[in-house]
Amino acid sequence: MRRIHIPEHEKQHAPLGRSFERLLTPFEAFVNSQSSSGILLLLSALAALFLANSQWQPEYFAFGHLELSIGLGEQEFSHSVHHWVNDGLMAIFFFLLGLEIKREVLAGDLKHIRQSTLVLFMALGGMILPALIFAAISQENPDLKGWGIPMATDTAFALGALALLGKAAPRSTAVLLSALAIVDDIGAVLVISIFYTEHINLLPLLYAGIALISLFSFNLLGIRSWHFYILGGVALWWFILHSGVHTTTAGILAAMCVPARPYAESSWFKRRLHTLLARFEKLDKSDKSILEKNRQHDIVEQMQEAASKATTPLQHWTTVLDKPVCFTIIPLFAFLNAGVELPKDFSNTASSAVTLGSFTGLVLGKAVGISLFAWVSVKLKFASMPTDLHFRHIIALSLVAGMGFTMSLFIATLAYQSHPGLLADAKVGILSGSLVAGVCGYLLFLYIYKQSQTDPKHAKAPGASGS
Numbered sequence: 001m002r003r004i005h006i007p008e009h010e011k012q013h014a015p016l017g018r019s020f021e022r023l024l025t026p027f028e029a030f031v032n033s034q035s036s037s038g039i040l041l042l043l044s045a046l047a048a049l050f051l052a053n054s055q056w057q058p059e060y061f062a063f064g065h066l067e068l069s070i071g072l073g074e075q076e077f078s079h080s081v082h083h084w085v086n087d088g089l090m091a092i093f094f095f096l097l098g099l100e101i102k103r104e105v106l107a108g109d110l111k112h113i114r115q116s117t118l119v120l121f122m123a124l125g126g127m128i129l130p131a132l133i134f135a136a137i138s139q140e141n142p143d144l145k146g147w148g149i150p151m152a153t154d155t156a157f158a159l160g161a162l163a164l165l166g167k168a169a170p171r172s173t174a175v176l177l178s179a180l181a182i183v184d185d186i187g188a189v190l191v192i193s194i195f196y197t198e199h200i201n202l203l204p205l206l207y208a209g210i211a212l213i214s215l216f217s218f219n220l221l222g223i224r225s226w227h228f229y230i231l232g233g234v235a236l237w238w239f240i241l242h243s244g245v246h247t248t249t250a251g252i253l254a255a256m257c258v259p260a261r262p263y264a265e266s267s268w269f270k271r272r273l274h275t276l277l278a279r280f281e282k283l284d285k286s287d288k289s290i291l292e293k294n295r296q297h298d299i300v301e302q303m304q305e306a307a308s309k310a311t312t313p314l315q316h317w318t319t320v321l322d323k324p325v326c327f328t329i330i331p332l333f334a335f336l337n338a339g340v341e342l343p344k345d346f347s348n349t350a351s352s353a354v355t356l357g358s359f360t361g362l363v364l365g366k367a368v369g370i371s372l373f374a375w376v377s378v379k380l381k382f383a384s385m386p387t388d389l390h391f392r393h394i395i396a397l398s399l400v401a402g403m404g405f406t407m408s409l410f411i412a413t414l415a416y417q418s419h420p421g422l423l424a425d426a427k428v429g430i431l432s433g434s435l436v437a438g439v440c441g442y443l444l445f446l447y448i449y450k451q452s453q454t455d456p457k458h459a460k461a462p463g464a465s466g467s
């Protein structure tokens with residue numbers, strides 16, 4: 001292992017802190033790994049399945065139904081832990097999702113319609129065909145209510161699978177899959193908001209509209225302080241919660257109001273930082289700690305203020321929320337929702353229309369829908385393939401996109417919350433379908449990579465020659 005050289009003048013400062021940093025390094029590497037959130041999500045799901053089918057089953061289900069109350073004076077707001085996570089914490093997940101969608105549309109892979117045509121066609125096929133397959137298998141109510149289950153892709157699981165593949169998955173596949181998952185999520189959010197809203201209370205919805213207008217006004221007035229957006233966002237969530245529309249809408253709408261422009265341009269930031277750094281170097285003539293140098297500390301504070309003005313709240317809040325959501329909220333959601341008591345006789349569950357619809361939609365619907373729509377868009381010259389990809393990479397990617405875990409579970413919970421038996425069948429279909437789709441996609445990527453290594457004619461993608 002390469003030894004890290006620490007200058008003599010730095011060794012005297014915080015030796016215990018440096019030892020602790022060395023201890024944290026493996027954990028930080030884990031957190032920064034692309035596959036880590038997917039691994040944690042998988043472990044949470046496995047833990048839920050284990051507990052739901054073990055001697056601790058009563059305690060596991062009792063934890064989800066445990067009442068958690070927030071009170072102020074005589075007013076008390078009480079719901080189960082399961083409800084707080086699904087309708088409360090998941091709103092933060094959808095807020096982060098909304099931030100990512102806004103960034104993709106303004107400056108990412110979805111900025112230019114013509115460049116993103118392939119992604120849009122793939123996403124469309126990956127939503128339409130799975131929903132049609134589910135509807136064809138589950139022709140009767142209440143089974144049919146879950147038609148939206150196989151529409152979405154779990155970004156953490158899918159990108160985690162690509163990260164584990166390493167060089168076997170070309171870089172373009174990760175870009176395509178990320179953009180595809182974003183469009184899928186937009187479709188899933190629209191489906192949840194429109195088709196899984198049972199009743200609407202107009203007065204709370206009116207108040208929610210006022211809260212939303214306030215948030216947009218903060219943006220237009222150039223207000224960047226997070227306090228205003230937190231207060232407005234909580235108010236929006238509260239009113240939407242009581243309006244009958246699902247709270248996922250509150251998270252997405254609040255994210256659309258977050259400023260996407262910096263307070264100051266990059267040129268100003270460079271000049272400001274250069275000036276402050278020159279002052280800092282002029283004053284920094286002793287070996288004292290910055291704790292003893294008030295003027296230098298003031299300059300560092302000014303640097304931090306300048307940095308905050310040079311970035312956008314959209315980018316900053318995405319960075320701040322990313323790890324708490326990926327490493328706390330989503331695993332907790334998976335732990336509370338993935339637990340299903342597996343039947344002793346799988347014949348009834350396997351023959352259930354909901355199980356078959358969820359499984360087939362995720363495995364077959366995603367693979368055929370994404371691949372077919374991608375092929376049609378390229379053949380009709382509406383889109384072109386990335387230069388480093390063969391069409392068989394698209395097929396492998398479409399299989400990996402069948403890992404619909406988080407959003408699929410979320411939609412299943414909304415669709416069958418009053419039908420526990422059907423919800424259990426849906427969970428079995430989602431878990432097995434996501435597993436089979438991910439494994440098949442992973443193996444196909446490996447096969448394509450090994451074939452390209454042994455057979456030179458498969459090493460170069462058709463798009464590389466301009467075809």
